[in-house]
Amino acid sequence: MINSLSGWKHPALLLCSIGISNIGNFIYLVAINIIVYQLTGSAAAVAGLWVIGPLTNIITKVWTGSFIDYRSKRKVMMVTYIIRAAFIAMIPLATNMVVLYGILVILSMANAFFTPSSMTYVTILIPREKRKRFNSMRSFASSGAFIIGPSVGGSMILLTSIETTLWLNALFFIIPAILLVFLPEKENIDKAAIPRLTVSQVIHDFTVVRAFMSKHTYVSAIYFGFIIIMIFSFAMDAQEVVFTQQVVGLSEFDYSLLISITGIGSVTGAVLLSIFSNKLSLRYMIIVGLVMMTIGYVIYAFSWSFSSIVIGFVILGFFNVFLNAGIMTFYQNNVPVEVMGRVTSIYQLMQSAIQVIFILAIGIVADVVSLRLTIVTLSLVMLLAAFVFTFAVLKPNKRHFYQEEEESNAIAK
Incomplete structure (x- = not known):
């Protein structure tokens, strides 16, 4: 003990x-x-x-x-x-x-x-x-x-x-x-061996990341797929205030209450996950979290009242923690620490670039067509992407990527 x-x-x-x-x-x-x-x-x-x-x-x-x-x-x-x-x-x-x-x-x-x-x-x-x-x-x-x-x-x-x-x-x-x-300091850093941060060094590190992505295509595809799906949620979140108040007709107080209830849903999901995480497989944490979170967004997109939005937000808040914990564990288990900083930075670079373009595009589209139609379309495309993602995660021959024991990690071999 x-x-x-x-x-x-x-x-x-x-x-x-x-x-x-x-x-x-x-x-x-x-x-x-x-x-x-x-x-x-x-x-x-x-x-x-x-x-x-x-x-x-x-x-x-x-x-x-x-x-x-x-x-x-x-x-x-x-x-x-x-x-x-x-x-x-x-x-x-x-x-x-x-x-x-x-x-x-x-x-x-x-x-x-x-x-x-x-x-x-x-x-x-x-x-x-x-x-x-x-x-x-x-x-x-x-x-x-x-x-x-x-x-x-x-x-x-x-x-x-x-x-x-x-x-x-x-x-x-x-x-x-x-x-x-x-x-503790877990790394033995040789200061004399640290390369200078130059343009040529950055270009070299880009080739290292590209080589990793080329060699480990499944891990790269799963994580990039997760990023793309989450950009849909980010785009919907960016229009959240306008959608809830102008389209559904909620007051500012209703919106504040809605955010609080969503937070309670997230905390409840996180508490249960903390208690029962050892009993849940990594694959099912990811796919159940993703599919149920996306269903929450679909309910939100079709909502016409405070109560229906609450249902959607509680569901997405509750299961979002399952998805995030699962995908983070998958990523940590399958990306070598030697290149993790560079790989993570490049993924976040791509995510930020897509986010900016996507949010601007959604803002323009929402002005041309109705915001309701925009949010509904985003949620349904996100749901379709979630099912495709689920199929990729559940492939029998990819089971070893989701094992938690050290000896089962076959990615680097």
Whole structure:
């Protein structure tokens, strides 16, 4: 028993670090939307916040993987936390929108480094047989942050001020950085062997990623298929406020209540997944999560009332955690840590580029035809894609890609 608890000491610290920073992310999201609106009075300026992340990713993801793979992932995570804390604390000092957007770009760049490095560090720290359980608990932490973060952020703004809230928000990134100090350094980094970050090095690393994708076509196809399907959900989410209020006729209070109920559905799904993850196969976590989440979007697309949207959102919120935990475990089990930073960065580069194009296209289409028809079409195409994806996951000769025991991993052979 003592050995078992000791074995979960480091994963627990890592979960706490990620969980606290997730709460900080949602507090920041609430505060930054308010401060941008206060400075500009423009809904378009607030909407621009949705574009900064993907556009920054397109610029930075070209070379972030080349930086991350040759350096300590734990230290990269620590530095990104400290950068986020410092620049969030600077936001109240911004005198105009140019300075503010400059700060937001730096924050997005820090996040662009954090995601691939954290994905790789989790893979290094957590043994293969424990990853599914860890990712399930991480989904619980993320879902909990979805509810706690906005509540804490709103309360802090009411009790203090938007400026004080942002200064306190910085602590939600300093504390995770401190927690990482107590985690082990699992990599033997030879500083003398670290290549310079040059254009030729970045081009070479692109060829390494392309070689990986060519050699491991099934893993690449599954993960890229997941990205494409999730872009459909992202496009629908971007039109969510307009759809629920203008098409269905919900009030702002109804919409706020809807988001809270969705969060409760996510937390409920994450709790059950954390308890029963060891009894669920990785393949069924992925396909049940995907198909049921997509059905939730279809119900939402055809909804004409608050109650029907609630049903759709609870279903998609509940099963989304199954899909995310499953696909993350699949990815960690099948992508070598030596190239994971570069592979993850390139995938996210492609995802961001497609997202920007797709969201702009959907916005234009929604103006030409009805938004209802646009959302219904997106949901049905997403459902069809989910069934095709399910067929690919359930292929009998691909079973070994979903095994959780180390000896079953045949991808590198």
